[in-house]
Amino acid sequence: MGSGMSDDEPARNISGGESGGGAASAFAANDESDAPLVERVVDRLGDRYWQKTYGGQDAFECLVRTVLSQNTSDKASQPAHDALMARYGPASREDFELERASDERRDPRAGEGDLAVALADAHRPDLAETISSAGLYNRKSETIIRLAERVRDEYGSADGFDAFVTDEDPDTVRDSLLDMKGVGPKTADCVLLFAGGRDGVFPVDTHVHRIARRMGFAPPDADHEAVREAIESELPDEKCGFGHTATIQFGRDFCKSRTPACLDDPEACPMADLCAQVGVYPDTGEVVDPDDAAD
Template structure:
């Protein structure tokens, strides 16, 4: 069994990142735009809605639900004002349709009220990361992962989106306490990982979780697991 780091610091995280790069290759820069004003108007809102659709569902169904949503309704106002049962039926393939339809309309209402009528998240770009994350997670149904996806992928803010792969691998490597909640895992990784490594390490940890460090029957015959992991497969 490999020995976990007794204590992780910035240098150790950089070492882990490099070893993952050695195993999988470097990760390209994020496609983050920096603000709605630098991209298509409302692109951040579109990403938020797509991320809500992606909660607890496979990527293929997220794509199908997103296509149905944005082809059925002409704009965000039409989505917000649509009958709830009609909206839920439109996104049915994403699962939890009524819940997600409610979350989508609640998010759109919050954005419209914050901006005085515009469906744009550009105002988040001027906020500090913690403030922007707090604004998003104050909307019922938007948790730290959904907020982090939008803030990191769209705005380039340094906040780690902790999905099941990132959480599993981080706990096995000792980056995050095994007992930590998902919300706590977000906080720990945001504090620990250097800002410029947030996005590439997110991608690499997902790749490692899919390739080797799976939830069941992990394959630990790789140099990264041999050095860092303490799962049952090691």
């Protein structure tokens, strides 16, 4: 199975192209007929989307980015992230235009220093204004400052936190992240995957939660953690990172919450023959949560 994209791959998707992050890395498909359902699904997604491995993002910036993305879209959270980095991030970062780094609104305490230290000292109303495009900006600004204070106090700096996430035992890192107020399982797993580059980590967002139960590789009543455990126990470690991003993209392209592609045309979904369609009723046009369908 190649590492390129198929002819019908979307021009932009979260698991492919330069903007998707990570590094191209092909994995071998499991051709056994009794392969776990989730592996068969991910293998097929590997024919449609870019196969990638992840890791290398700055851990604290990844944590901040994930907080900004909570309960909002990428379209809304990305400008907030960019504005935050322009105002509080190290001025030497190559990711931002020079005019942003010299913006008169830039926090003078950021300088060439550390993002966690700068945000720990941030004036909350100023930070809230900076990230306002992400929504829930008052709550998110409080969370970011609280996390920055903890990272500064426990790890000394964003660099110290990055070393902890990258080098320590993954279970230890996950437990430490979950001990931070405002960090849930998905956020912790995103930091482990996108910053730590850890194999075997499959973050569960709303798309993954819905698709895993709808397709039948997790119980209909499984919560987010139960879905994660079901997937990670069946899927080879090296396929988890790609599986996460590709499943999200599949949810956006085909397996939508209210209007899955199979509702009108079973052939429209590339996973039709693998899917249990739990909670999807093409005959009536009804779509319900898989847990409700199990009642």
